[in-house]
Structures are given as structure tokens and as C-alpha cells.
Amino acid sequence: MSGLFPGFLILSAAMFAIGAAGVLVRRNPLVVFMCIELMLNSANLALVTYARYTHTMAGQVFALIVIAVAASEVVVGLALITGVYRSGRRLDLDELSEMSE
């Protein structure tokens, strides 16, 4: 069991990197959101792993809070995406550049 400690962390790092790459590469906002979820999940994995191996509870508590944060983020994000869609634009992040104004 103890030998698995690095394994958990490496998996967490890999998931984080994949998620980050997805955020940068994909243009569909829905997929970008999913990639962010992926990154949050990887963070959760690291938190719980450390909590387990340091015999503390903080990691689990914050994993729980991260899940709550992720849920609220998804709600707001999806609302934004539907809003953009309803305004008649294509769902492509490279075409949304109003923030430069």
C-alpha cells in the first residue's frame, strides 16, 4: 500500500497536465469546462492522497469543498454558455473576443 503513494501523485499530475493542455487546446467551451473539471479532480486526488498518508483530515475536508466549488462553477459556466448560444453565436472560444474592448 505504501508503495502506491507516488503512484497516486503521478496519476494526479498526469490528469492535471492533460486537463491543462485541454483547456489550452480545445475550442469548444463545453469541452474546456470538462477539462477544468478534470484538473479539479486531479487536485482532489492529490488532496485525499496527502490526507491519507499524513493522517490528517484537512485534505478530505477541502476535497469536499472543492467539489462544492466545482458544482457552483459548472452551474454558472453552463448558464453563461447557454446565454452565449442563445445570443446566436457559435460555440467557439476563438470567436469570442469581446474582452479586448
Add this chain to the structure above:
Amino acid sequence: MNPQLTLVLSAVVLGLPTASFAVNAVTAGRLPRRVVAYLGPGSVLGAFVATLVLLATMLAQSPSHRGVTVTFWRWLNASTGSGSGVSAHAGLSAAFSLRIDPLAILMMLVITGIGGLIHVYSVGYMAEDASFNRFFALMNLFITSMLVLVMSNSLVFLIIGWAMVAFASYALIAFWYQRPSAVVAGRKAFITQVIGDVGLVLAAFLIFLNLRGPSGHLLHTVDLQTIFANVGPGAHFHGGLGPVGGGMVTAIGILLFLGAAAKSAQWPLHTWLPDAMEGPTPVSALIHAATMVTAGVYLVARFHPVFQQAPVAAGLVAVVGIGTALMAAIIGCTQFDIKRVIAYSTMSQIGLMIFAVGVGAYSAGMFQFFTHACFKALLFLAAGNVIHALQDDQDIRVMGGLRRRMRWTFLAFTTGSLALAGIPIFAGFFSKEELLGQGLALGPAVPWLWVIGVSVNVLTSFYIFRVVWVAFTGEPRSEHAEHAHEAPTVMLLPVLMLAVLSTVVGFLNIDFAGFAPVTVFQAFLQPVVGIPAAHASYLVDGLALLAGVLLSLLGLGVAWAVYGRQVLSREWIPQRLPWLYQLSFRKFYWDEVYDMALVTPVLALATGVRRVLEPGVFDSAVGGVRDAVAQLSADLRTFQTGFLKDYALWFFFFAVLGVVLMGLRLT
């Protein structure tokens, strides 16, 4: 005195005007006028009733038990030790504690009593004013501040009251802020007050830092009773503020008097008082006649242990006081503004009080304060009636013939004038004779002192009856004077009550019960200020008394001859002694001197800074910063592409950079 009862009563005295001020200030004009008209005066009169109860409980005690200290809360408590002995060295504790003793209660009676009457008067005087509630808010604030000043048992709260009084005075002088002259006058008064504040604060610092207890250790206290107990006579060489006449105690005395001089409009800080007449007349009556300007007298009387240790400072107080008294009396003879004449009269009378407390005749000075508050408030309010009737014209040359049109006001003003001039049975007679007699008995036996005292006496009765005859007799000299009407009842009632007071309060000082060697006021104030060594009452000296009365009548007679019957030419002095007339009419040129010596150089300096320093240094510095920021922002703006991906990329780039740096630190 029962400390609990005293605590409650003094809280009521302080709390009522404060509450009224708070209500008036917070509602900011949303209260109906009727409510304000009851709230403002009612709170002050309520405080007066509480003060009377305090006085009654005090008089029930034996004289040695008439002072009581009540502590409301401790504040800024930084004492390191238990508060006594060596362990308390580096401590400071500015408790909010009050000292209720005969001196304080005398002041409180005048502040709330006369103040209450003036508040009632203001209901009528300010009835037409748009800022009715602001007026009463500020008046109540003034009453609160003044009460804090006289009741405080701590240097800290004394200074707080001292400064708050100055602020209230400023705000009330500049009450009609639409008039530039009022704003300028308010500013002048405030700046002068601050000069005095500096003196008082420095004196407080010096006392705090240098006062030593009996065993020679530094006390570091702001508690007034502790200070007076340790500073006074009997303290040996190590204690107090050093030996009698030492440099430290003299410096403290002079600094204290700087504060007193600013507040009481004594030379050289006197020029603000005549200008302060720009404020509404009730303000002049309350602040610039009855209460605030006498705070200097109170301060010197309160700090008499310090002045008794510092003969040089006390001498300075006396000389400045009598000098100001003479100067102001001379100026008063030639002014045409009715309020300014009374203002110079106030300055002169306070000069006499300052002289009295300077030479050690504390009870005589305080008695003069007491009667003066009555008759000077009366004079101001009666003048206010006149001004009100003449549509805010204050020049006595446009008055005339008001005797028949405003009978009660004429009667009241004449009563005030008789009291001021010191004609027998009126209040001023008793106090002025007492003051001059004791002052001359205690002061140095030099003839010029007597000459000045007598001159002030003659001049006083001359200038005030000049006003009486010019303003009230003869034929009306203007349209407004022709159609003047008597004031409404709400204004007339306080005036007449003050007229009665000005007639009778003098008798308070007579001990009808027997031929005690001291007067009633001396006995009353004795627990606080003691009785001076030479305590012979001037009233006993029949010859001097007769001389004083005759001299007052002389002044009155001259005024009658010049302005009443006009058997003497009023051009006599201007023609024969033009320099003297000009000196008086131009107020001894003090305003011009200050303009030349202070205002002009400061303005020149400011102009120089504006012309040279500002464009060269400040503008270019500020402009340079602005340009640099603008350029930097323009450069940074190119990063703002609007594409989410770009932002995310930068974000990750720096996140990775941070991780790498962290790794470099770890390995």
C-alpha cells in the same frame, strides 16, 4: 456630597444638551420647528434644574466637603502600576472624571441658566431663519462643550472641551455662511483660538512631564486634583514643578495664560472678538459675553496653585488684563456698531477679571464674572431686540428715538447699562467695587494701577451711556428706526428676566446675617481658591466706595452732556486730540499691525510657492507620474487580446514558472 447622586446629576447636566445636539444634528432639519423650539431650550433649562439640585446638595454640606470627584470611565489607560508610588511611573490614564466643586458649579449655573434664557430668546430671534435646527444643534453643542470644559477633572478633557468650545464658536460666528465677512470672522476667531490651544496643550505637556510627587518621583498624571495637590505651596524642593518662581512653573503659567488670553480676547490675541459680532446676536450674548470668553478667567482661577507658584506669570496676567481693560474701554468710546461697543466693553470687563485673578483676588474675579454674565447677556439681547426691529442694522447712527417705540427694551438696556457702569443697587456696582478694591489691595501699591482702574471705570460708564443716548433718545434717523416695533414676548421675557437678575444678583454677595470678615462669594469659593492674605473687603472702605460711585456718575454725566443735552460738543476730542481719536477709532491699529507683520508675509510666501514651486516642482512631478503610468498602461494593453486562450496560456505559463522556481528552491 453623595458621590452616586452627584454622578447621576452631573450626567444629566451633561447629557441633556448633548442628547438635544445629537437629535438636532442627526435629524438634520427634518424635525418640525415647534419640536426644535422646545427641544433646544428645554434641554438646557433641564440641565439648569439639575445644576440647581446639585447646588442644593452642595450647600447642605460643610464647606470642606463641597468638592467631589466622580469618574465615569477610564480612558487611555496605560498605567503600568497600581497608580501610586514608584510603579506608576510610565503610566497614563485619562479618566473621564468630573470635579463638582463651588467654582465649577458657579460656572455651570451661568452656562445653563443664562444659556437657557438665551436659548429661549433665540426661539424668537431665529424664528425666520432657514437653518433653525442647525442653530440650536450648534448652540447645544456649545453648551455641552463649555460644560465639559468647566466640569472636567482631567487635563485631557479640559483641552477637549476647550477645543470643542472654539469649534462651536467658529461654527456659530460663521453661522450665516452666505456672508463672506461672517466666514472670515469665524476663521479669524478659530485661528486665534488655536494659537491659544497650542499654549494650553504645551502647558499640559509640561505639567505631565515634569510634575513630581512628595517623594520626588515623576507623577505623570493628568488628574487636576492630583496636580493641584502637588504643585501648590508646601511642596518641598523636590516636589511640584520646582521652587516658587522657577523657570518651569513660570513657563507653564505663561503658556496657560496664552490659552486664557486667546479664549478671553486679551491683548495680543484680542482682535477676533469684535469681528465675532458677525454671528447672530444670541451667539454674541451666550458665547462672546457670558460664557466662553470668561473661560480664560476660569482657567486662571482653576490653575491658581500654578500661578501662586509663578509670581512672574501671575504678574503678566494682571498687567495684560488691566492693559486690555483700558485699551478696550478707550476703543469702545468711538465705535458706531452697537454690538461692537458691547464687544469692546466685554473685552474691557474681562480684562478687569483677568487682572483680578492675576493678582489673586479669585473670588472677586469670579463674582464679577457672575454679574457680568447677567448684565452683558442682557445688553446683548436688548441690542438684539433693537437690531431685530431695525432689520439687522447695527449702526447706532441710524437709530435714535427708540425709547418711545421699544419701551421695555429701552428699560432693559438701561438697566444693563446702569449695572455695567456700576451705579449702586445694580449688580455691577457690587462686583466692580469688590474687584477694584480687592485688586488694588492685593496688587502692587503703585499709583498708575489706581489711575487705570479709575479710568476704565469712567470710560465704561461713558461709552455705554453714549449708546443709550444716541440709540434710544432724540429723533429717529432712519426709515427703519421710525417704524421699529417692540420685540415679541418670547424674546422680551428672557430680556426682562435678565434685567431683574442684573438688578438683584449683586445683593447675593452681602452677608446679611452678620458682619463676617469675608463676602458670601469669598466664603463660597474658599474651599477651591482659598482666601487671599489681604482680604479686606472694599465695600467696607466708604470713602473709596463713594469715589467709585462718583466717577461712574461722572462718566454717565459726560455722556449725557455730550449726547443727551448736547451742551458739550462731540467734536471736542476729535479736534483737539485727533491722534487719540484716531487711535481709538482705528482700534489701536492692531488689525493693521497683524496684517503687516503676519498676514502679508504669509500670503507673499504662499504666492511665491504657487508661482515658483508649484509649476516647477509639483506639477511636473505629478504630471510625470501620470505620463509614466499612461505609457505603461498603453504598453500593457497589447497583452489584452480578448482571446480566452491567450489569457489561459499566460496563466499556465506563469503557474509553471512558479512551480519551476519552487523546484529550484527545493533541490
Add this chain to the structure above:
Amino acid sequence: MSVVFGLAAVIAFLGALGVVLSQRTIYSAMSLVLNMVALAVLFLLLDAQFIAAVQIIVYAGAVMVLFVFIIALLSPGAEERLRSVELRLLLGGVGAVAFTLLIGRLTLNGITVGAHGRLHGALGPFSPVAVNAHGQVQTLGDQLFTTYLLPFEVTSLLLLVAAVGAVYLSRRRRQLV
């Protein structure tokens, strides 16, 4: 144990890759579900039963259902490829590998694991044995409502704000964004 870990890890990894590489959005979503279920298994391995349950219920259940619902609602087509060789995808892959190595190197840096699955340094009181004796959910609840009460309350506020925000954003009006 190691076998279970290995299986779950591989599934999680493949799921993660699937999210990024799938052409169609719905496949991405399904891959993410797969990844999350695998993560829940890993949480169980780490003695975090409550987190595992929440992972299934909230994430794989609620959040992903919401995702799928929105995908069905908007029915976005496949991303058209801009170039024949997706350069960005290549760069992203290289970056991801490099980043994994970096993070992996750092997380393991200086950490040594002792004989009984213990990290060096001071350990907290919540050993798996103690937690299981008290009850895993009870321990977590105790901590959440005592030591971590403030973060918990702030989180609840955040959820409220998110709910209000979502309602505000999805109101029908003429111009959005």
C-alpha cells in the same frame, strides 16, 4: 490492492485522455464520467469512503447529468479541424508530458515513505485505524462542523451566490454578453 489501483489508474488516465481528444462533445462527457468513476475507486483505496460517495453522487451524477443535458440542448457539432496536422494538439501533448514529469518530480521531491505507509515527519491523529474506529463519516463531519466551520459556511454562501447567478444569467432578455 495494487491490481485494483493499477486498473483504476489506467482507466482514469484513459478517461482523461478521452476528454481532451474526443471529437464529439458527448464522447468527452462520457470519458469524463469514466474518469470520475475510476477516481471514486481510487478514493476508496485511500480510505475516503465519503468522498468517494460524493464523487459518484455529485460529480458523476449531478454535474455530469447537467453537462449531458446542456450538450443535448445545444447539440454542438464536432470541432472542425483548422489544419491538417493539429499543431496545437501536438504542442499541448508535449507540454502535458513535460508538466507531468515536472509535477511528479516535485511532489516526490524529498518525500520518503516508511515501512508502514508512513511519511516522514509528524503525523496527524487521524490514522486510518483511528478514523475507522470512530467512523469515517462521523470524523469528517466532526471536522467539518468544528475546525473547518468557517470554510464550510463560506462554501455554502458561494453555492447560494452561484445559484442566484445562474438564475440571473439564464433569464430571457434581448442582449447577453
